[in-house]
Amino acid sequence: MKRKTFIYSFKTSLPVMAGYLFLGIGFGILLQSKGYGPLWAFCMSLFIYAGSLQYVAVDLIGAGASLITASIMTVMVQIRHLFYGISMLDKYSKAGKYKYYCIYAMTDETFSLVCNPYLPKDIDRNAYYFYLSALNHSYWIIGGVIGNILGNFLPFSSRGIDFSMTSLFLIIMFTQWEENKDHKPVITGIVTTLICRIIFGPNNFLIPAMIIITIVLFALRRYCDVEPNKNNKNNEEELTNASDK
Amino acid sequence: MRVISDSYAIALIAIFAIGTAIIRFLPFIVFKKHTPDAVIYLGKVLPFSIMGMLVVYCLKDVSPTSNPHGIPELIACSLVLVLHKWKHSTLISILGGTISYMVLLQLMT
Numbered sequence: 001m002k003r004k005t006f007i008y009s010f011k012t013s014l015p016v017m018a019g020y021l022f023l024g025i026g027f028g029i030l031l032q033s034k035g036y037g038p039l040w041a042f043c044m045s046l047f048i049y050a051g052s053l054q055y056v057a058v059d060l061i062g063a064g065a066s067l068i069t070a071s072i073m074t075v076m077v078q079i080r081h082l083f084y085g086i087s088m089l090d091k092y093s094k095a096g097k098y099k100y101y102c103i104y105a106m107t108d109e110t111f112s113l114v115c116n117p118y119l120p121k122d123i124d125r126n127a128y129y130f131y132l133s134a135l136n137h138s139y140w141i142i143g144g145v146i147g148n149i150l151g152n153f154l155p156f157s158s159r160g161i162d163f164s165m166t167s168l169f170l171i172i173m174f175t176q177w178e179e180n181k182d183h184k185p186v187i188t189g190i191v192t193t194l195i196c197r198i199i200f201g202p203n204n205f206l207i208p209a210m211i212i213i214t215i216v217l218f219a220l221r222r223y224c225d226v227e228p229n230k231n232n233k234n235n236e237e238e239l240t241n242a243s244d245k
Numbered sequence: 246m247r248v249i250s251d252s253y254a255i256a257l258i259a260i261f262a263i264g265t266a267i268i269r270f271l272p273f274i275v276f277k278k279h280t281p282d283a284v285i286y287l288g289k290v291l292p293f294s295i296m297g298m299l300v301v302y303c304l305k306d307v308s309p310t311s312n313p314h315g316i317p318e319l320i321a322c323s324l325v326l327v328l329h330k331w332k333h334s335t336l337i338s339i340l341g342g343t344i345s346y347m348v349l350l351q352l353m354t
Contacts, residue, residue: 015335035246047262064249074264085272087288115292160347166303167325167342173296185290189297202305
């Protein structure tokens with residue numbers, strides 16, 4: 001079962017591997033340009049392990065920003081992780097020995113994969129969370145180090161390579177749409193964020209968007225029904241029983 | 246090229262790392278014993294809303310009024326959805342979308 005779970009986790013993680021290697025290489029190149037070598041790239045990717053924040057961090061380190069600026073920036077860029085944590089409270093609290101690492105290694109992409117409730121019956125759910133987190137973490141570190149060492153010799157322009165992330169999120173949204181009847185939460189997310197982007201501009205819209213999304217979701221509380229359908233719920237119960245043994 | 250000392254750079258990295266870890270652990274510490282119904286509800290609906298939010302976030306720098314008018318994004322996003330509806334393979338959809346986007350950027354800007 002362990003082996004099967006690992007293989008399933010690895011397969012699931014492949015799109016993230018592509019994305020993280022690309023994005024990691026981008027980070028590595030950027031860091032190298034500020035005069036910091038592979039060991040720095042390795043440590044940052046290991047300890048911070050966050051895409052957008054690490055890109056910002058390169059700028060801040062390069063410019064010698066104050067510790068306060070660094071703290072505020074961390075909160076601003078990472079605040080969405082509160083949402084991920086709240087979404088995973090139930091699942092990760094039951095993840096036993098894997099719990100702490102899984103919480104530590106949460107990212108946008110890992111979240112998008114672990115929050116998918118539709119897993120095959122015969123895999124160990126908690127081990128799946130762990131393998132997936134660790135695999136994604138390692139791709140990110142490897143990408144960063146490779147980019148730092150070799151990035152300057154790329155034979156083609158890497159411009160637009162970050163579209164891999166856009167594609168990933170789009171596909172997950174599409175899959176969620178197909179598997180759930182209630183589309184109000186996702187529409188709320190899209191419309192609210194779009195309006196906030198128009199009102200607040202490209203750099204300051206995430207926080208207002210998150211606040212308004214939360215308010216709208218509470219307003220819609222009576223009307224939202226995102227429970228998985230009966231079939232899948234049975235699968236989930238069987239899974240829980242299996243992992244208890 | 247470095248404008249700050251190594252020890253200061255390490256301090257900055259520590260802030261990024263520890264700050265991020267605190268935010269990641271916070272919900273699990275605050276809601277350790279009892280999770281209010283409102284938070285359970287949020288945990289159920291938020292994954293859907295966040296995914297919508299992230300898609301818009303990824304496209305935040307698209308400008309319909311200036312060249313290339315978001316056309317590469319529009320084509321590449323459509324391609325991703327068509328490929329996914331057709332093949333249901335995440336890797337194929339992502340590779341197809343990303344490669345076409347990179348080519349479109351080279352051609353149009």
